[in-house]
Amino acid sequence: MTQAAISVQSLTKTYDSGLIALDDINLDIAQGEIFALLGPNGAGKTTLISAICGIIRVSDGTIEICGHDHTKEYRIARGKIGLVPQELTTDAFETVWNTVSFSRGLFGKPKNPAFIEEILKDLSLWDKKDEQIRKLSGGMKRRVMIAKALSHEPEILFLDEPSAGVDVELRKSMWRQIRRLRDNGTTIILTTHYIEEAEEMADRIGIINKGKLILIEEKKTLMKKLGKKELILELYSKITEIPTALADYNLLLSENGKRLTFTYDPSKKNNGVAELLDHLKDSGIKCKDIDTRQSSLEDIFVTLVGQS
Amino acid sequence: MNFHGILSIYKFEMGRTMRTLGQSIASPVISTILYFIVFGSAIGSNIGDIDGVKYGAFIVPGLIMLTVLSQSIANASFGIYFPRFTGTIYEILSAPLSFVEITIGYVGAAATKSIIIGIIVLTTAGFFVPLEVQHPIWMAFFLVMTCVTFSLLGFIIGIWADGFEKLQLIPLLIITPLTFLGGSFYSISMLPPFWQSVSLLNPVVYLISGFRWSFYESSDVSLATSVTMILVFLTLCIGIIAWIFKTGYRLRN
Numbered sequence: 001m002t003q004a005a006i007s008v009q010s011l012t013k014t015y016d017s018g019l020i021a022l023d024d025i026n027l028d029i030a031q032g033e034i035f036a037l038l039g040p041n042g043a044g045k046t047t048l049i050s051a052i053c054g055i056i057r058v059s060d061g062t063i064e065i066c067g068h069d070h071t072k073e074y075r076i077a078r079g080k081i082g083l084v085p086q087e088l089t090t091d092a093f094e095t096v097w098n099t100v101s102f103s104r105g106l107f108g109k110p111k112n113p114a115f116i117e118e119i120l121k122d123l124s125l126w127d128k129k130d131e132q133i134r135k136l137s138g139g140m141k142r143r144v145m146i147a148k149a150l151s152h153e154p155e156i157l158f159l160d161e162p163s164a165g166v167d168v169e170l171r172k173s174m175w176r177q178i179r180r181l182r183d184n185g186t187t188i189i190l191t192t193h194y195i196e197e198a199e200e201m202a203d204r205i206g207i208i209n210k211g212k213l214i215l216i217e218e219k220k221t222l223m224k225k226l227g228k229k230e231l232i233l234e235l236y237s238k239i240t241e242i243p244t245a246l247a248d249y250n251l252l253l254s255e256n257g258k259r260l261t262f263t264y265d266p267s268k269k270n271n272g273v274a275e276l277l278d279h280l281k282d283s284g285i286k287c288k289d290i291d292t293r294q295s296s297l298e299d300i301f302v303t304l305v306g307q308s
Numbered sequence: 309m310n311f312h313g314i315l316s317i318y319k320f321e322m323g324r325t326m327r328t329l330g331q332s333i334a335s336p337v338i339s340t341i342l343y344f345i346v347f348g349s350a351i352g353s354n355i356g357d358i359d360g361v362k363y364g365a366f367i368v369p370g371l372i373m374l375t376v377l378s379q380s381i382a383n384a385s386f387g388i389y390f391p392r393f394t395g396t397i398y399e400i401l402s403a404p405l406s407f408v409e410i411t412i413g414y415v416g417a418a419a420t421k422s423i424i425i426g427i428i429v430l431t432t433a434g435f436f437v438p439l440e441v442q443h444p445i446w447m448a449f450f451l452v453m454t455c456v457t458f459s460l461l462g463f464i465i466g467i468w469a470d471g472f473e474k475l476q477l478i479p480l481l482i483i484t485p486l487t488f489l490g491g492s493f494y495s496i497s498m499l500p501p502f503w504q505s506v507s508l509l510n511p512v513v514y515l516i517s518g519f520r521w522s523f524y525e526s527s528d529v530s531l532a533t534s535v536t537m538i539l540v541f542l543t544l545c546i547g548i549i550a551w552i553f554k555t556g557y558r559l560r561n
Contacts, residue, residue, distance in 0.1 A: 053402040057556045075310070075404040083402055089395035093327060094320075105316030106403040148399070 003067050004028040005156050005187040006052060011061035013047055013211075021047040023211040025061070029204075031155075034178070034188040036202035036219075038195065038301055044211040045191040046086060049158050053083050066155065079107055082154030086161040086191075088141045090148070092134035096125055099133060100147045107152035119147045123177065139170040146177070157181060159190040163197055175201055195301055209305050222300065224267060231262040231273055233280070234289035243283045249276050260285075266294075313405045317413025318420075321387050325421050332421065333428060336375045340429045343371050344436040347493060358495050359526035364437040369520040370492030371433065373454065376426040377487050377512070380455050381479050384418035384462030389469055397559070407553030411463065418459035419452070426451050440523065446531075447522035453538050454515050458483075460545035467558050486512045491520075496528045511541055 006029040013022040022044050029035045039045050050056045052063055054070055054077075063070040065077035090099055100116055120126045123143040128136060133144060142162070149157060159178070163171045171194075178201060182188055192198055198205055198219070205222055207215045215222070238257040249272060252261040264271040280287065325332050348364035355363040391397040400410060433439060441447050469475040490512030496504050507513050508529070518534025521527035527534070552559065 050398075053398075055398055055401045078402060078404040081402065083398065085395070085398055087395050089398065091320075091391075091394070091396055094323075098320075098323070102316050102320050103399060105312045105319075106399060106405065108310040108312045108404055110312060 002031055004064070005031040005033075005066055006189070007062075007064040007067075008048075008052065009062045011048075011051060011063065012059045013044075013051055013056065014059045020211050022051065022058075025208075025211075025213050027206065027213060027216065029187060029189060031066075031187050032182065032185055033203045034182055034190070034201050035204050035206060036198035037189065037191045037206045037208060038198055039191070039208035040305060043208045045208055046160055047211075048208065049083070049160055049189070049191065053081055053158065054078050075108075079152070080155045081158065082149035082152065082156070083158045084142075084145045084149045084160060084162060086164060088138065088145060090133045090141060090144060093132055095130050095132055096120065096136070096144055096147070097129040099144065100151050103148040104151035109152045115153070116151065119150050122180075123147050124173075138165050139167065142166055142170070142174075146174070150181075154186070156187045156189070159188065161191055161193065163192060163194050171197070207301060207304055215304055223294075228263050228299075229266040230293045231264065231276070232291040232293060233260040233262070233287045234291070235259065236286035236288045239285065243285070245283055246276070246279055249279075310403075310405050310409050313403060314409050314413045314416070317400070317410065318417045321383075321414060321417030322420065324387075325383075325417070333425065336379065336425050337428055337432050340371055340375065340432050341436075343367070344433065348436055358498070359524065361524045361526060362437065365439065366495075366520075366524070367493050368430070368433045368437065368439065369523050370490075370516050372426050372429050372451070373490075373512070373516045373519055374487050374492050375429050376422045376451065376455050377458050377483060377515075378479060379425050380418055380422040380458035381462035381465060381483060383421050384415055384459040385466035385469065385475055385479075386462075387414045387418055388463055388466035389472075389475055392466075392558075393472075401559065407550065410553075411460070411549055415456065415459045415463050418462060419455040422455040422459065423451060426455065442525050443522040447519065450515065450519040450522055450534075450538070453542065454519070457538060457542045457545060460542070460549060464545060464548050464552070467552055470558070486510050487516075491516045491528055495526075511537060514538065 006027070008025055008027040011022055011025040011027075012020070014020050025044075025048060037045050037048070047056065051058050052065070052070065054074060063077075065080050068077040068080075070077040094102070097116065097120075100119065101111065104112070104116065117126065120129055123146060125140065125143055125147060128140060133141060136144065142165070146159075146162075162174055162178075166174065175197070178188055178190075188201075190197070190201065202219050205215070205217055205219050206213055235258045239253070240257060242251050242253055242260070249262055252263075253259070254261075262272070262276055264273060344364065347367055352363040352367070357363065358366045388397075391400065405413075430439070465475065465478050469477075489507065490510050491507070496507045496513060499507060514529055514534045514537035517528040518531060518538070521531055521534070551557070
């Protein structure tokens with residue numbers, strides 16, 4: 001079995017106030033995958049990232065980065081990680097070039113102007129290299145944060161809410177950049193509020209709530225396992241109530257009485273769609289339009305968080 | 309040892325100094341000139357020699373100490389507090405750097421700046437009074453050790469402070485009074501016996517005394533006592549910083 005890029009075992013973080021920010025977290029992230037960590041505000045996403053990156057002390061448990069203990073072998077472990085934090089925290093008066101070079105130096109790497117140039121060009125920052133960061137737009141600053149995180153050639157990249165405050169175009173451009181990094185072998189861990197982002201990017205999904213990891217699953221499996229499909233029937237004529245013959249289908253009648261919604265599991269062979277259509281015909285209910293809708297990751301997320 | 313990391317922090321901090329060169333250099337130079345005009349010329353001309361040294365020249369070591377003490381604390385405390393305030397400290401904490409390396413980077417830069425300012429003040433003083441440095445190596449020792457030690461103290465203050473107000477609190481309420489009462493402008497032998505004894509509780513007395521000795525071979529306490537005191541203070545500051553990094557106090561919690 002390939003060694004995990006990140007292995008977290010029984011990780012707990014309790015603050016002095018008694019708040020349990022992380023509660024017995026166990027997580028393995030494979031090398032080269034894109035792992036999306038989802039969770040509502042205050043769920044523990046940033047705390048987990050901070051613990052792995054060595055920014056905060058953990059109360060209990062172990063963290064290994066590519067097999068290296070993150071406290072005993074912190075130099076090797078931290079050297080493999082690049083972090084793009086949620087906040088745009090940069091030294092406002094420094095130039096783009098200097099701040100990216102500074103980050104490379106911090107991680108013990110000698111100067112490499114050619115490499116810095118390559119990163120800045122990749123992120124469309126080359127023409128801004130001599131600008132002070134305070135003069136850049138929010139989107140540009142976000143790219144600078146990514147450039148800083150990549151400056152020491154990390155094997156693992158953490159992106160904490162990378163799309164926060166970024167417009168659609170830049171978001172899609174960042175997604176392309178992230179995919180390119182993954183294609184080059186970088187392991188990506190991203191936290192996001194944008195379910196669409198996780199749906200678009202991730203290989204696996206982890207959902208965290210109240211400091212507990214409530215689910216870790218392959219995205220496709222998750223969608224298949226928990227994803228429901230809806231059959232939406234637009235009726236020819238208004239009905240006031242669902243006929244008793246259709247009671248077993250748990251249909252949902254819209255307020256205007258002109259739409260029926262049937263939720264079913266598409267993975268089942270006998271999912272009830274054919275029988276329902278037959279029963280509708282027998283009951284004299286005519287449809288003028290039929291549509292289907294696959295439940296999104298967002299629906300799954302809301303359901304899981306609501307249950308936990 | 310992460311030499312590139314140390315050098316990055318050091319250069320970054322020195323770069324910040326260079327960006328504010330006018331404020332960094334002009335301010336202490338102007339203050340020194342004002343001190344010489346007021347104490348050296350206006351008042352000093354009416355004060356007799358102290359230990360055979362003209363008053364204007366006598367206050368030079370004290371003035372240098374006054375400046376480097378406050379500059380060391382201000383530079384180092386701001387250097388570490390500002391990234392905490394802006395949030396950029398995440399980068400330092402997540403980098404493969406030990407606490408010794410982080411401290412060397414920040415304190416080294418703060419001390420370097422203070423040493424440069426100390427030399428500038430000394431040079432400025434040379435335009436007003438005839439200077440003599442009888443023990444230049446000891447002078448360099450006291451200057452460097454004072455800058456390093458008080459930069460370490462500033463570093464501690466910068467980690468302890470949770471607001472800009474607190475950043476100023478200790479320098480204003482403790483360090484400045486101790487420096488003024490530490491013999492910057494007088495010899496403690498000029499005080500009544502009781503206040504001489506009280507003055508010996510002030511650690512700055514030992515620094516100024518040792519530094520002044522290197523200029524004029526005139527001191528309030530022995531050279532050995534001055535050296536011992538500064539080493540004790542240095543060890544204490546290093547001990548506190550080691551504890552801060554070991555516990556993560558205000559940094560990793």
